[in-house]
Amino acid sequence: MSTTDVDLDETTTDLDADRADGQDDDRLELAARTELLEAENERLRAEYARAKQSQYRRTAAGLALVGTCAALAAVLFPDGREVLFALASVGLFGGVLTYYLTPGTFVAADVGERIYAAMAANEAAIASELGLSDDRVYLPTDDASGARLYVPQQTTGELPTLDDLEGPILTDPEHRGLVLEPTGATLLEDFERALTDDLATAPAPLATQLADGLVEQFELTGSAEPDVDVASNRITVAIDDSAFGDLDRFDHPIVSFLAVGFVTGLERPIRLEVTPANERSDWLVTCRWEDHTDVEDIDN
The missing domain is CATH 3.30.1380 (Muramoyl-pentapeptide Carboxypeptidase; domain 2)
Known part of the structure; x- marks a missing residue:
């Protein structure tokens, strides 16, 4: 085999090795991106679930606050006590239901x-x-x-x-x-x-x-x-x-x-x-x- 043929074989081998290394790098990069996307997807789902739960709990807190204010007003304003106590019971009861019936999984x-x-x-x-x-x-x-x-x-x-x-x-x-x-x-x-x-x-x-x-x-x-x-x-x-x-x-x-x-x-x-x-x-x-x-x- 001539020196030229040896050089060509070595060059071809080097090119194949470089191509294989490049393909491996591409696969590793793709796998890394896939893992990042999966992690980001899980994070977004968890944030969405937390946001929905927070929304329900804010609603529950708002209802409880309305009920508490109505109960205090009923003490301060005897003339409207009947209506205010009814409003207080609705607000407090609705707040408790909303809080405890909040879905845990979305x-x-x-x-x-x-x-x-x-x-x-x-x-x-x-x-x-x-x-x-x-x-x-x-x-x-x-x-x-x-x-x-x-x-x-x-x-x-x-x-x-x-x-x-x-x-x-x-x-x-x-x-x-x-x-x-x-x-x-x-x-x-x-x-x-x-x-x-x-x-x-x-x-x-x-x-x-x-x-x-x-x-x-x-x-x-x-x-x-x-x-x-x-x-x-x-x-x-x-x-x-x-x-x-x-x-x-x-x-x-x-x-x-x-x-x-x-x-x-x-x-x-x-x-x-x-x-x-x-x-x-x-x-x-x-x-x-x-x-x-x-x-x-x-x-x-």
Whole structure:
């Protein structure tokens, strides 16, 4: 071998070694950045949880302060003692409840969204594998959940009866499809427990209740504006700032909560249509029902 060949081999070896060292350095730098990002993510989550807890505790302290001031005022002003003592009891009791009922753990919306995204992808894949349609029909039931999600094979056809809802896969030639428990069922249970009044049974007040629940109670969306058209048996809810991403995925929590709520309140099967952004909002969720379909028809 010539001296030139030896020099070339040594040069190539040196270049390969330098390249390998550079790749190792890049990997180490990437790993270090990943660790830093993970640590920063954990720190931000902890700060968020502390901030939420501090917010609850400040509210509790404020209520307790109002109650204490009202109690002192009741001693100083006998004429208004009855009202002031009532205010004091409300303030002190509310402060104690707020302090001790403060949630200890907060789950960030993006974590919940990732969990839901995996579930939605799996269920959509199953529906696609079974050759089912894109129809989503929520049916009333007489069990604790109050509703089932029915994904039919044919878009036109009779809906299954309660006796037919032995899922999750329906093989009856007239009602082939999937029957699943909707994600909105447990949300509606929590919502009904928090209501001071009964769940409405008329379209307009029911739509208002459910929209307020999405925004105020669950904070799943920044805004929810219902548009009720009783004449055409339609309710459309305009949704902005969804905490769980796109609404056109399989049994989305926001969509499912609305559908199950309308099924329960109106006691009618609800057909869904979800359309993306327009000039009004990010998403439009349209729920339709039929006049001639009564709950007795489903039972029989």
